[in-house]
Amino acid sequence: MKDVQTSSATDPFVGRTLDEKYLVEERVGAGGMGAVYRARHLLMDRPVAIKFLHQRLVEDEAARVRFQTEARAAVKLCHPNAVSVTDFGHTAEGGVYIVMELLEGRTLREIVSREAPLETARATSIMLQASGAVAAAHEAGIIHRDLKPSNILVTQSADQPAVGRLVDQLDGIGRLGVAFSGGVDSATLLALAARALGPGNVVALLGVSPSLATDERAAAHDVARHIGVPVVEVVTREGDRPEYQANGPDRCFHCKDELFTTIDDEVAVRHRLDRIAYGENADDTRRPDRPGARAAVRHGVLRPLADAGLDKAAVRRIARVLALPCADKPAAPCLASRIPHHEPVTPAKLAQVDAAERALRALGFTDCRVRHHGDVARVELPVAELVRAVTDLREPVRRAVSGAGFRFVAVDVAGIQSGAFTLPLVTVGRD
Numbered sequence: 016m017k018d019v020q021t022s023s024a025t026d027p028f029v030g031r032t033l034d035e036k037y038l039v040e041e042r043v044g045a046g047g048m049g050a051v052y053r054a055r056h057l058l059m060d061r062p063v064a065i066k067f068l069h070q071r072l073v074e075d076e077a078a079r080v081r082f083q084t085e086a087r088a089a090v091k092l093c094h095p096n097a098v099s100v101t102d103f104g105h106t107a108e109g110g111v112y113i114v115m116e117l118l119e120g121r122t123l124r125e126i127v128s129r130e131a132p133l134e135t136a137r138a139t140s141i142m143l144q145a146s147g148a149v150a151a152a153h154e155a156g157i158i159h160r161d162l163k164p165s166n167i168l169v170t171q172s173a174d175q176p177a178v179g180r181l182v183d184q185l186d187g188i189g190r191l192g193v194a195f196s197g198g199v200d201s202a203t204l205l206a207l208a209a210r211a212l213g214p215g216n217v218v219a220l221l222g223v224s225p226s227l228a229t230d231e232r233a234a235a236h237d238v239a240r241h242i243g244v245p246v247v248e249v250v251t252r253e254g255d256r257p258e259y260q261a262n263g264p265d266r267c268f269h270c271k272d273e274l275f276t277t278i279d280d281e282v283a284v285r286h287r288l289d290r291i292a293y294g295e296n297a298d299d300t301r302r303p304d305r306p307g308a309r310a311a312v313r314h315g316v317l318r319p320l321a322d323a324g325l326d327k328a329a330v331r332r333i334a335r336v337l338a339l340p341c342a343d344k345p346a347a348p349c350l351a352s353r354i355p356h357h358e359p360v361t362p363a364k365l366a367q368v369d370a371a372e373r374a375l376r377a378l379g380f381t382d383c384r385v386r387h388h389g390d391v392a393r394v395e396l397p398v399a400e401l402v403r404a405v406t407d408l409r410e411p412v413r414r415a416v417s418g419a420g421f422r423f424v425a426v427d428v429a430g431i432q433s434g435a436f437t438l439p440l441v442t443v444g445r446d
Contacts, residue, residue, distance in 0.1 A: 028052060028067060034104050037065060037114065047161060048072065048082070053117060063101070064117040073110050085157055086113045094151035096144040098168075120170035127164060134210065135243065140338040141169060172336060174329050181323040182211045192288040194274065194316070195219035195246070197235025199341050200294030200327075203334045204320055206242045208292070214243045218286055222274045224251045225365045226349040230373055238341050247286060251277050254362060259351075262360045264306070266351060271307035275314035292317035297326040345382040346433065354387045367420045374415035378408055384431055390422035398430040 028039045029052070037054045044051045049068045056063050072078040089100035102114035123141065127133065133141075145167050152159060159166075181204075185191065191208050195201045201219075208217045219239045223232065239246045253259045253273040259266055278291055295318040299305050311318060320330060334342035350365045364387050371385040371392060380400055386393040394416060396404055404412050404426050416424040 032057070033065070033106065033112070037063065039065060046166070048078075054114075062117040064098075064115045065112050066115065067106075067110055067112045070110065079111060082111055082113075088155050088157045089113070089152075092152055092155045092157065094148050096148035097151060118168055118170050120168045122165050123167040123169055124164035126169055137210075137337075140336050141167070143338050144336070172332070174325070174333055177323045177325050177329065178207065178333065181207055181319045181325070184317065184319045184322060185211045188212065189289045190216045190218070190287050192218045192220045192247075192278065192283065192286065192291045194278070194291065194293035195221050195235060195239065196294070196347070197221075197231060197238045197341060198294070198347060199334050199339070199344055200296050200320060200330055202238050202242065202294075202339050202341050203330050203337065204292060204294045205239065205244055206337050206339060207333070208319075209242055209244050217244050218288065219244050219246045220278060220282060220291070221246050221248050222251050222277075223248045225254060225362045226270070226351045226360075228347065228350055228369050228372065230376065231347055234341070238339065241340055247282060249274065249277055249282055254360065260359055260361075262351070262354060262356055262358055264356055266306075266356070266360070268306035268310050270349065270351070271310035272313065275310055275316060279314060290317055291315075292319055294318075294320060296320045296330050297324050345431075348433075353385055358387075371416045371419035371421065374418060375412065378411055378415060380404070382431060385416065385419075386427075392416045392419070392421035392424050394424060394426045395429070395431045396426065401426065401428060401430065 026042055028050075029041060031039050033039065033054075036057050038057055039052050039054045041053050042050055043053050043064075049066050049072070052065045052067070054063050054065045055061070068078065068082050072082070083103070086100060086103045090103075092100070098118065099116045100113055101116065103112070104114070105111055123145075149159060149162065185208060191212055193201060193205045193208060195205055205217065205219055219235075219242075221232070221235050221239075236246055251270075251273045253270045256269050256273065259269040259273070275291065278288075282288070283291065291314070293311055293316050295305075295308060295311065297320070299308070300321050308318075310316075325333070331342055350368045351360050353368045354360055354364055368385050368387055371394075372383050375383045375385070375394070375396075380396055382397055384395040386395065394404070394412070412426070413424050
């Protein structure tokens with residue numbers, strides 16, 4: 016659609032009030048089927064967009080019927096990437112129009128003409144969102160007859176100001192290392208940093224030790240490959256630290272301290288990294304069971320997501336816009352979190368948990384935790400999958416977990432519990 020602006024002196028609609036509630040203010044565009052105007056809903060005092068069918072088509076009965084039919088169908092269309100149609104009407108002269116939400120942004124045609132070539136992740140994100148809207152339209156019985164870059168509007172999301180604050184934090188950094196796990200927080204930070212600094216100036220630092228699940232290690236490489244940033248595996252030896260082995264509520268501090276110490280001593284200089292950042296979000300800063308944050312402060316590690324005010328929900332929204340494969344991935348704490356506090360962490364226990372959880376995921380469970388209680392494995396699964404676990408898959412579940420070396424298998428009817436071991440101890444400690 017072409018950008019067009021006309022004055023009320025030459026345009027028949029500018030300045031008119033339609034149906035005693037829509038004041039037409041200016042013409043903003045025109046296409047093959049009609050012209051679009053900015054207007055104001057007088058009763059609600061909010062801006063709207065109004066599309067008028069071209070006069071030459073108004074006299075075409077088939078075009079009028081098609082316009083009205085599609086307008087009625089569009090009212091039922093509900094998709095975050097499709098413009099909402101809210102009303103339909105006729106002018107005194109017999110013209111027809113539809114009322115839509117007014118969006119501010121640039122067309123894809125404008126973006127491509129000024130910024131091409133687009134980054135792969137950005138282009139993929141735009142097309143996935145556009146394709147989702149088209150699919151929803153097809154399900155509603157609507158066929159878009161003129162789908163092209165000039166008819167795809169790219170808007171600024173509500174999270175864009177926070178993303179801007181994050182980018183500002185990275186200003187002046189030549190090369191950045193991101194402590195990376197493959198989860199949505201660190202992946203989103205990695206992707207935004209790659210866009211801000213260039214993928215050649217960002218390195219994903221993946222801590223590798225017996226506490227990292229085998230599947231998580233492979234998934235992290237896949238996510239980084241999707242973003243287009245190289246991975247440097249950082250071998251850590253937190254298991255050699257007596258404080259880590261003791262497995263107190265501050266275990267995560269010793270784990271993160273080992274990671275950041277190894278990065279400082281062995282990785283930063285080798286890869287010419289100016290700063291290190293990690294994926295703490297704004298919600299994490301309010302949780303009492305995050306001792307690893309103390310290690311980050313000790314080592315001067317940046318926390319761009321949290322400092323920009325991005326909470327978990329915002330991080331997931333941004334990850335979806337960036338089309339990250341981990342956008343909706345459940346949290347995946349390290350394997351040591353499955354061992355009750357003050358019970359020693361050993362490589363053998365971590366291997367048992369890893370093997371049991373891999374076997375459960377192979378059965379099709381979307382998420383799982385295997386809590387290590389000696390001979391007993393307490394299995395946590397999503398609540399929606401509990402019935403299947405104790406009926407159709409009861410025997411496969413038992414075999415999967417006992418095959419990892421556990422004598423008894425118990426399915427916890429409470430489902431997955433984040434911070435199950437740490438939160439009670441931290442809360443007591445504050446009283």
